[in-house]
Amino acid sequence: MKKIILFIFLAVTVVLSSCKEKESDSFKFLTDPVWVAETLLANGVDASGPGGLLSQFVGDAKFEKDGTGYFGSYTGEWRFSNNETKLVITTSSLPLPITADIIELTSTSLKLSTLFLNPQNPTGPAIDIQMTFKRK
16 A cells, blocks of 8 residues: 555656646746846947937846846846747836847847837837847
């Protein structure tokens, strides 16, 4: 009887451990390090200085495994979309989520690109945003 109970316990342990969802490389690359902003460009021009469109993204970014994180001076939530080719960042500090194309994601480099409506001219052309981060 003891052998049967031990066998059942071992079988359940093996089944439960094999059911754990495997993290993708992209998930590991994004969540393992703390990232630091390297370049923050709007239409090809540095927008990270005081009063710049992207000044609030200056500093560190950390994408936690639970889908929360901080991104410069913002805190909020993140998720992948479109088969891990896009990164969606939602924060109560911005009126809409930011959806960025992942141009590059490795263990040492994160490059994002998105279009953003110009807050001074919402009916005009969108602003081309390019953000690069390196592992801290």
